Amino acid sequence: MKNRFMVFVLMSILLTAGCATSGGASVEQKRAAVEKMRSDVLSKLYADKPDVQQQIVNSAGYAVFDNANVNVIIASFGGGYGVAVNRQTGARTYMNMAEAGIGLGIGAKDFSIVMVFHTQQALARFIEHGWAFGGNADAAAKHKHQGGAVAAEVVVDDVTVYSLTETGLALQAVLKGTKFWVDNDLN
Numbered sequence: 001m002k003n004r005f006m007v008f009v010l011m012s013i014l015l016t017a018g019c020a021t022s023g024g025a026s027v028e029q030k031r032a033a034v035e036k037m038r039s040d041v042l043s044k045l046y047a048d049k050p051d052v053q054q055q056i057v058n059s060a061g062y063a064v065f066d067n068a069n070v071n072v073i074i075a076s077f078g079g080g081y082g083v084a085v086n087r088q089t090g091a092r093t094y095m096n097m098a099e100a101g102i103g104l105g106i107g108a109k110d111f112s113i114v115m116v117f118h119t120q121q122a123l124a125r126f127i128e129h130g131w132a133f134g135g136n137a138d139a140a141a142k143h144k145h146q147g148g149a150v151a152a153e154v155v156v157d158d159v160t161v162y163s164l165t166e167t168g169l170a171l172q173a174v175l176k177g178t179k180f181w182v183d184n185d186l187n
Contacts, residue, residue: 024087094186130180
């Protein structure tokens with residue numbers, strides 16, 4: 001029973017990840033929904049950490065993703081969508097993401113990720129290969145502007161990653177892998 005539930009959750013998230021940008025029926029409407037999410041997330045991040053705006057201005061590029069995550073006792077699953085922006089060329093690469101992990105946790109949360117790429121090589125590697133592995137330990141109890149969330153700012157291999165929790169109730173310590181890939185329908 002527990003295995004069926006976990007398979008159901010994983011399949012639901014993976015199927016949702018591909019449709020996550022369904023802010024409209026056309027490709028243009030879906031891109032517009034991603035761009036609105038990007039703008040909203042950056043505005044929130046700049047309000048919380050104003051110095052990040054200058055960091056992005058001086059960067060090779062950045063990526064912004066919206067993600068939903070579910071923790072079920074010893075497993076964690078998530079999926080979402082976003083866009084990577086090359087600051088040098090202005091090129092945008094629309095992408096999807098999915099994650100799975102093992103570890104102790106319970107709950108669900110909606111959060112956003114902002115990645116700042118300090119070199120063109122780091123940005124290109126992310127767009128071309130898109131894998132990210134790592135551990136995650138956080139606690140979130142937040143609904144809109146009420147509550148709080150604790151998450152780490154991480155710097156790895158010429159990339160700084162910021163996590164912003166939108167809503168959710170989760171307590172987790174998880175080792176997980178995340179796959180980012182180019183959304184062929186939106187590019």
